[in-house]
Amino acid sequence: MSYVPDQPISILIVDDEKEACKNLRNLITDYVTIPVQIAGIAHTTAEAATLIAAESPDAVFLDINMPGDNVFEFLEQLSPLTFEIVFVTAYDEYAVKAFRLNAVDYLLKPIDIRELINAVQKLAEKLHFKKGAISGMIPPPTFLAPGRNGKIQQITLKDNNCIEVVDLKNVIYIAANGSYSNVFFIRGDQVKEVIMSYSIADYEELLPPSLFYRIHKSYLVNCMHVKQIIRKDNLAVNIHDKFQLPIGRRRYTGLMTFLQHNNFQDV
Numbered sequence: 001m002s003y004v005p006d007q008p009i010s011i012l013i014v015d016d017e018k019e020a021c022k023n024l025r026n027l028i029t030d031y032v033t034i035p036v037q038i039a040g041i042a043h044t045t046a047e048a049a050t051l052i053a054a055e056s057p058d059a060v061f062l063d064i065n066m067p068g069d070n071v072f073e074f075l076e077q078l079s080p081l082t083f084e085i086v087f088v089t090a091y092d093e094y095a096v097k098a099f100r101l102n103a104v105d106y107l108l109k110p111i112d113i114r115e116l117i118n119a120v121q122k123l124a125e126k127l128h129f130k131k132g133a134i135s136g137m138i139p140p141p142t143f144l145a146p147g148r149n150g151k152i153q154q155i156t157l158k159d160n161n162c163i164e165v166v167d168l169k170n171v172i173y174i175a176a177n178g179s180y181s182n183v184f185f186i187r188g189d190q191v192k193e194v195i196m197s198y199s200i201a202d203y204e205e206l207l208p209p210s211l212f213y214r215i216h217k218s219y220l221v222n223c224m225h226v227k228q229i230i231r232k233d234n235l236a237v238n239i240h241d242k243f244q245l246p247i248g249r250r251r252y253t254g255l256m257t258f259l260q261h262n263n264f265q266d267v
Contacts, residue, residue, distance in 0.1 A: 034120050036120065169224055225239045
């Protein structure tokens with residue numbers, strides 16, 4: 001079942017082409033069933049900055065190719081971002097860079113209605129997820145459940161029609177996959193993998209910092225499963241006897257300090 005928010009999602013549309021803005025607004029109004037409010041329309045990044053400050057939108061649907069504007073520099077100037085991003089463009093050459101900014105989605109023009117509907121659904125779920133994180137109550141599809149001692153002990157992972165409730169001790173690591181994440185965990189005597197529509201940064205923020213460490217921009221590991229640190233030319237970690245993951249050189253010293261301070265075995 002798709003999540004439906006209690007309050008309309010506030011969206012700002014930014015595109016230098018007036019007709020493109022009108023078309024996107026009409027598609028959202030006519031086909032998206034999730035409650036959405038168009039907070040405004042901007043045709044330049046300067047106009048967008050003014051509207052963002054005035055309206056505090058939940059999300060910005062942003063065209064990448066805007067003559068005279070560098071949207072990536074624009075976003076850097078606004079960092080840390082207080083809104084989610086859905087990129088809209090006629091070209092796919094910026095997809096990797098867009099997802100590095102943890103964009104919710106990347107829509108190609110002409111906009112496919114089904115892809116637009118899915119993008120707004122992902123947006124709704126991510127906003128719900130973040131709202132739960134702030135309030136201390138993490139809702140599905142990623143629910144962190146406290147145990148009797150009040151500490152987070154379980155995570156619920158939703159993959160299509162399958163829901164997995166997993167003890168945190170059985171989560172091996174999380175790998176970045178654009179704006180998604182691949183979660184590897186133990187179920188019985190097997191290692192399973194679930195693709196989640198949340199970024200590795202979301203999980204780094206929410207999972208217990210005494211247990212999980214970001215060893216690389218693309219990997220967040222459960223240090224309970226660290227078996228060996230490889231200190232050769234390419235720093236790496238052996239985890240759960242099955243995986244070898246790279247360690248970012250700037251993160252190595254922090255990782256060793258983390259392992260020592262949190263009483264993990266000397267590896």
